Amino acid sequence: MVERIVAAGRQVLVDDGYDAFSTNRVAAAAGVSPGSLYQYFPDKATILDLVVDRYLADTAEQVGAALSDRITEFGPAMVRDTADALVAALESDRALLRVVSEELPLARSRRRLTDLERQVRDLITAYLAARPELNHRPDAGAAAWMLVLAMENLAVRWVLDQPPVPRERLLDEMVAMVAGYLLS
Amino acid sequence: MVERIVAAGRQVLVDDGYDAFSTNRVAAAAGVSPGSLYQYFPDKATILDLVVDRYLADTAEQVGAALSDRITEFGPAMVRDTADALVAALESDRALLRVVSEELPLARSRRRLTDLERQVRDLITAYLAARPELNHRPDAGAAAWMLVLAMENLAVRWVLDQPPVPRERLLDEMVAMVAGYLLS
DNA sequence: TTGTTACGCGAGTGATGACTCGCATACAAT
DNA sequence: ATTGTATGCGAGTCATCACTCGCGTAACAA
Numbered sequence: 001m002v003e004r005i006v007a008a009g010r011q012v013l014v015d016d017g018y019d020a021f022s023t024n025r026v027a028a029a030a031g032v033s034p035g036s037l038y039q040y041f042p043d044k045a046t047i048l049d050l051v052v053d054r055y056l057a058d059t060a061e062q063v064g065a066a067l068s069d070r071i072t073e074f075g076p077a078m079v080r081d082t083a084d085a086l087v088a089a090l091e092s093d094r095a096l097l098r099v100v101s102e103e104l105p106l107a108r109s110r111r112r113l114t115d116l117e118r119q120v121r122d123l124i125t126a127y128l129a130a131r132p133e134l135n136h137r138p139d140a141g142a143a144a145w146m147l148v149l150a151m152e153n154l155a156v157r158w159v160l161d162q163p164p165v166p167r168e169r170l171l172d173e174m175v176a177m178v179a180g181y182l183l184s
Numbered sequence: 185m186v187e188r189i190v191a192a193g194r195q196v197l198v199d200d201g202y203d204a205f206s207t208n209r210v211a212a213a214a215g216v217s218p219g220s221l222y223q224y225f226p227d228k229a230t231i232l233d234l235v236v237d238r239y240l241a242d243t244a245e246q247v248g249a250a251l252s253d254r255i256t257e258f259g260p261a262m263v264r265d266t267a268d269a270l271v272a273a274l275e276s277d278r279a280l281l282r283v284v285s286e287e288l289p290l291a292r293s294r295r296r297l298t299d300l301e302r303q304v305r306d307l308i309t310a311y312l313a314a315r316p317e318l319n320h321r322p323d324a325g326a327a328a329w330m331l332v333l334a335m336e337n338l339a340v341r342w343v344l345d346q347p348p349v350p351r352e353r354l355l356d357e358m359v360a361m362v363a364g365y366l367l368s
Numbered sequence: 369t370t371g372t373t374a375c376g377c378g379a380g381t382g383a384t385g386a387c388t389c390g391c392a393t394a395c396a397a398t
Numbered sequence: 399a400t401t402g403t404a405t406g407c408g409a410g411t412c413a414t415c416a417c418t419c420g421c422g423t424a425a426c427a428a
Contacts, residue, residue, distance in 0.1 A: 001405095018289065023386060033407045035388075044386065102294060105202065107286040114345070137360065142349045146338060146357050153337035154330060161298070165326045173330050176321065180364030181357075207416060217377045219418075228416065371428075381418075388411075397402080 002040050004030045009051045014095045018103035021048060045108070052109050055096055060116035062089040067123050074134055076175050083174040086151060087167070090159045098160055121148045128182070135182045147178060186224050188214045193235045198279045202287035205232060229292075236293050239280055244300035246273040251307050258318055260359050267358040270335060271351070274343045282344055305332045312366070319366045331362060 008030030012021055023044050027034040041047050066085030070078045090097055100109070124144035128135040137143040151174060158170050165173070192214030196205055207228050211218040225231050250269030254262045274281055284293070308328035312319040321327040335358060342354050349357070 022384085034386085035408065036406050038387070039405075102291040103289045105287045105289055110286060137357070139349070139353070142353060142357060145348050146361060149337050149341050150334035150361065153333050157333050164329050165323070169323070169326060173321070173326060176368045177330060177334065177361065177365040180366070180368030181361040182364070183368075184360045184364030206414085208414095218416085219378065220376050222417065223375075369428100371426105373424105373426085375422105375424085377420105377422080379419100381416105383416090384414085386411105386413090389409100390407105392405100392407080394405085395403085398400085 001032075001036075004032070005037060005040060005047060006050055006054070009047050010055075010096065013048075013051060013099050014093075018099055023047075049108065052100060052104065053112055055093070055100060056109060056112055056116055059089045060120065064120055064123065067120065071123065071127055074131060076179060079175045079178050080171055083151065083155070083171050083178075086155045087159065087170070090155050094159060097156070101156060101160065117148055117152070121145055124148065136184065137182060143182065146181070150177065185216075185220075188216070189221060189224060189231060190234055190238070193231050194239075194280065197232075197235060197283050198277075202283055207231075233292065236284060236288065237296055239277070239284060240293060240296055240300055243273045244304065248304055248307065251304065255307065255311060258315060260363060263359045263362045264355055267335065267339070267355050267362075270339045271343065271354070274339050278343055281340070285340060285344065301332055301336070305329055308332065320368065321366060327366065330365070334361065 005026065009021070009026050012026050012029050016025065021044075023037055024034050026044075026047060027037050030037075037047070041050075063082070063086050067082050070081055100106075106113070121141075121144045124147060125141050128137075128140040128143055135143060154170070154174060158165075158167075163170070189210065193205070193210050196210050196213050200209065205228075207221055208218050210228075210231065211221050214221075221231070225234075247266070247270050251266050254265055284290075290297070305325075305328045308331060309325050312321075312324040312327055319327060338354070338358060342349075342351075347354070
């Protein structure tokens, strides 16, 4: 039942947008009555949070997995594959990405998002710290912070805006930015 | 009168947040009656748009001016000064930046923001195109797009989050990223 | 002084939507 | 069969706004 409600919430968010995310609408989409929602969720915000949390966690998980898989490798190919995984993860649910990043007031999901960013950052920090030949920057933690935020925004904007560059070019440029930065 | 209303709107946004941005509240803050708002604005959204537009335009103007001032120079110092101007512009009204970027659904201001980014991007594109010795990237437009989005997000997150790096270090890293990227 | 106009006022209206509460139904236990 | 319990229902309540409308008033013209 919780599943049905969450699925319906996601549906409403994607199809009708954040403004239409009312308890009545979600209940109707789930095929249950408004009252029934409140046997499983204390309030509307909790439903929304769960939908968003799952999306963010799924996305972070995909990226984290790609990163972990490649963590023993090194060099441009590894960077490129990771960037590719990031873009692919965001592309896979473009509609929800748009709602989450452009319609939702993201103060609500900021804390969660920051946590997930930190997880990825920690992976990268460890990677960089272990490979001084690939990382000429003095502070691996700071470098990881820079990379995560820069790449994240590039990927999100590329997916959501009319991309001014083709996908392959984007990946090339991302690799150049990461490599150029780390080796400078 | 329009000024008073816009100022009050900004005030409410900063002090009480986006959720409290009601016509009644804005009117009270402006010391006028709710009805009077509607002699100067057709609806609430227009008031909000004006407040946000001004903020975005002011900020873009500061950055654009710093960039134009330095446009004849080159090298790391120029990049650093521009990055400094960007960070300073965002720092100068941190409370409003927080509301605009974390509480407002930014679909509304997305178009405007994209326009302003494009202006800055065009300046940078011209700059890069004219200086092949500083720019080894094949597509100056794409390179400018990358730089604007990467630097913007870094600066915003640095100003809004608990900065994991001190300000001077941030600027150093930004310079390294820009230079490393362009010369790779 | 008087007439006119336009500005500002603020109580009121209508719509919306989160949430509740008393009822019905299905099923379990006796 | 009968009673007890839990689950779902959905009309209703209550609060919140965005926006309106008819009035008072103040400034200015005649």
